[in-house]
Amino acid sequence: MIHVLVAPGPIDLAAELARIEALTAGAVASFSGSVRADDGVTLLELEHYPGATEAALAALAADAVARWQLQGAIIVHRVGPMRPGERIVLVATAAPHRAAALDACAYLIDRLKTDAPFWKRETRGKDKRWVDARDTDRAAAERWAIPAPDA
Amino acid sequence: MIHVLVAPGPIDLAAELARIEALTAGAVASFSGSVRADDGVTLLELEHYPGATEAALAALAADAVARWQLQGAIIVHRVGPMRPGERIVLVATAAPHRAAALDACAYLIDRLKTDAPFWKRETRGKDKRWVDARDTDRAAAERWAIPAPDA
Amino acid sequence: MDLLYFAWVREAVGTGHERIDLPDDVATITALLDWLAARDARYASAFADRTRLRAAIDQRFVGLDASLAGAREVAIFPPVTGG
Amino acid sequence: MDLLYFAWVREAVGTGHERIDLPDDVATITALLDWLAARDARYASAFADRTRLRAAIDQRFVGLDASLAGAREVAIFPPVTGG
Numbered sequence: 001m002i003h004v005l006v007a008p009g010p011i012d013l014a015a016e017l018a019r020i021e022a023l024t025a026g027a028v029a030s031f032s033g034s035v036r037a038d039d040g041v042t043l044l045e046l047e048h049y050p051g052a053t054e055a056a057l058a059a060l061a062a063d064a065v066a067r068w069q070l071q072g073a074i075i076v077h078r079v080g081p082m083r084p085g086e087r088i089v090l091v092a093t094a095a096p097h098r099a100a101a102l103d104a105c106a107y108l109i110d111r112l113k114t115d116a117p118f119w120k121r122e123t124r125g126k127d128k129r130w131v132d133a134r135d136t137d138r139a140a141a142e143r144w145a146i147p148a149p150d151a
Numbered sequence: 152m153i154h155v156l157v158a159p160g161p162i163d164l165a166a167e168l169a170r171i172e173a174l175t176a177g178a179v180a181s182f183s184g185s186v187r188a189d190d191g192v193t194l195l196e197l198e199h200y201p202g203a204t205e206a207a208l209a210a211l212a213a214d215a216v217a218r219w220q221l222q223g224a225i226i227v228h229r230v231g232p233m234r235p236g237e238r239i240v241l242v243a244t245a246a247p248h249r250a251a252a253l254d255a256c257a258y259l260i261d262r263l264k265t266d267a268p269f270w271k272r273e274t275r276g277k278d279k280r281w282v283d284a285r286d287t288d289r290a291a292a293e294r295w296a297i298p299a300p301d302a
Numbered sequence: 303m304d305l306l307y308f309a310w311v312r313e314a315v316g317t318g319h320e321r322i323d324l325p326d327d328v329a330t331i332t333a334l335l336d337w338l339a340a341r342d343a344r345y346a347s348a349f350a351d352r353t354r355l356r357a358a359i360d361q362r363f364v365g366l367d368a369s370l371a372g373a374r375e376v377a378i379f380p381p382v383t384g385g
Numbered sequence: 386m387d388l389l390y391f392a393w394v395r396e397a398v399g400t401g402h403e404r405i406d407l408p409d410d411v412a413t414i415t416a417l418l419d420w421l422a423a424r425d426a427r428y429a430s431a432f433a434d435r436t437r438l439r440a441a442i443d444q445r446f447v448g449l450d451a452s453l454a455g456a457r458e459v460a461i462f463p464p465v466t467g468g
Contacts, residue, residue: 013172014165017183021164025187025236029180031253033385036176046384047309049377052361077384085176089385098260098468099291102182106253109385117358117377118384119309130310133381140250184468197467198392200460203444228467240468249385260468268441268460269467270392281393284464 001072001094002065004057006048008080011087016074020094024071029105030092037084040124046079046088049117053077056116064093064108068100075108077118107144114141152223152245153216155208157199159231162238167225171245175222180256181243188235191275197230197239200268204228207267215244215259219251226259228269258295265292303370305338308379311355314348324370331357331366331376349378356381386453391462394438397431407453414440414449414459432461439464 001023003016013032021028035044061073074092082088091108095101120131152174154167164183172179186195212224225243233239242259246252271282303324312318328337332352339346349355357364358377370376386407395401398421411420415435422429432438440447441460453459 013168017164017168021183021185025185028183028185029256030182031249032172032179033249034172034176034179036247047312048384049306049308049358049361049379052358052377055361087172096187098182098184102253102257102260105180106257109249109253113385114382115363116384117308117379117382119380120383121309130380131383133383137385198395199467200389200391200441200444200462203441203460206444264468265465266446267467268391268462268465270463271466272392281463282466284466288468 002058002061003072003074003076004054004061005076006050006053006057006079007076008078011076011078011090013087013090016076016090017092020072020074020092024094024096026071026094026096027098027101028092028094029098029101030090031105031109032087032091033089033109034087035082035084041084041122042125043081043083043123044088045081045121045123046077047119047121048077048079053117057112060108060111060115064104067107068093068095068104070095070100070104073104073108075112077112077116079118110137110140110144113137153209153212154223154225154227155205155212156227157201157204157208157230158227159229162227162229162241164238164241167227167241168243171223171225171243175245175247177222177245177247178249178252179243179245180249180252181241182256182260183238183242184240184260185238186233186235192235192273193276194232194234194274195239196232196272196274197228198270198272199228199230204268208263211259211262211266215255218258219244219246219255221246221251221255224255224259226263228263228267230269261288261291261295264288303373304375306375306377306379308377311348311379315342315345329370331359331364331368331370331378334370334376335366335378354380386456387458389458389460391460394431394462398425398428412453414442414447414451414453414461417453417459418449418461437463 057075064073072094076090093101093104208226215224223245227241244252244255305320307315328334335349339349359373388403390398418432422432442456
């Protein structure tokens with residue numbers, strides 16, 4: 001089972017995890033990221049490339065399912081404006097045993113940061129700024145030993 | 152924030168994740184394990200050592216919080232009888248960045264399997280059998296480079 | 303051919319989408335960027351530092367030296383920052 | 386001294402809890418297991434293979450050679466299988 005969703009509006013963590021737990025018994029790993037306020041950000045806007053984004057996430061999920069023999073993988077990414085504390089992204093994986101679920105979950109969030117066409121713009125007071133890509137994200141993606149696309 | 156719960160009855164995943172998300176913005180990683188039915192198990196019973204179990208889990212959570220500078224860690228373990236598909240265990244971690252949350256989550260579930268006094272008994276039809284400890288669990292705990300207690 | 307721009311590239315060129323007739327002698331994304339830059343100062347400014355640009359052809363990530371042969375949709379954008 | 390048994394050890398000895406007066410010459414968990422085994426055939430059978438046994442003193446995991454000095458509660462059980 002692969003489920004990919006890119007949409008504005010809050011991410012329903014409980015509903016998404018219920019979806020993946022329903023199809024398996026064994027191990028479910030999840031990761032959720034939310035907007036940090038600790039550096040003065042008051043608004044975060046996520047722009048994406050409609051169509052290409054969903055295709056990139058579906059390909060990534062399919063890759064993880066094949067590589068770790070998962071029973072399922074979910075990637076949900078919010079787009080548009082959001083506030084500190086709100087969820088940006090949810091990744092979840094299901095497998096019979098814990099190592100596969102945990103490793104695949106880390107893989108998905110690492111690769112998502114370098115392989116899917118999303119762009120963040122932060123607002124701090126009156127200052128709006130596009131977030132720069134981070135070398136640490138490329139390094140995290142590359143530790144999985146598949147070359148990341150140069151994007 | 153450290154939250155440890157050892158109790159009979161279903162694990163409320165949504166409520167537990169809401170608890171850890173409420174205290175942070177950034178990254179939340181979680182792992183949940185449920186009873187597998189694929190090998191013919193019809194009932195699983197979890198016995199524990201009251202008092203010692205909670206102390207072991209609290210010490211483990213505190214260790215992870217210190218080691219990864221977590222904002223919070225949750226360990227919930229069900230005890231008593233349970234059916235295939237029901238959750239046995241939930242681990243969740245919160246940190247400003249994803250690597251700490253993901254690594255600490257994997258650490259907690261690996262060490263929980265070797266460091267906390269729980270014992271599983273499986274029922275298949277009329278056959279009841281205590282589950283043997285697995286060498287792979289010891290190996291998984293030991294990869295964290297802290298010697299596991301010999302238990 | 304459809305051209306798409308995202309994030310600060312979109313803001314710098316002043317549009318997120320345009321349709322162009324590609325000249326026969328523009329064979330790669332680099333050549334396309336040169337051609338667009340020669341047409342308009344805003345594009346020239348946006349495309350000045352090519353190390354800050356990434357591209358996709360028909361929704362697949364490619365290098366800037368990729369051929370435009372058969373391309374229907376080309377997107378130009380900064381390195382991605384999702385998750 | 387309180388003695389606790391868990392899992393198949395509890396089933397083999399026939400109780401989960403008992404209270405004993407520890408003889409002065411029983412100084413370690415191994416010596417305690419020997420003393421209990423000498424008292425009762427069920428214990429002798431449960432404790433026959435010491436490699437299958439783990440122990441805790443006052444709720445802390447210890448090796449079977451651990452000293453009983455000052456111990457109030459000793460638990461004997463198989464290797465743990467949680468999670």
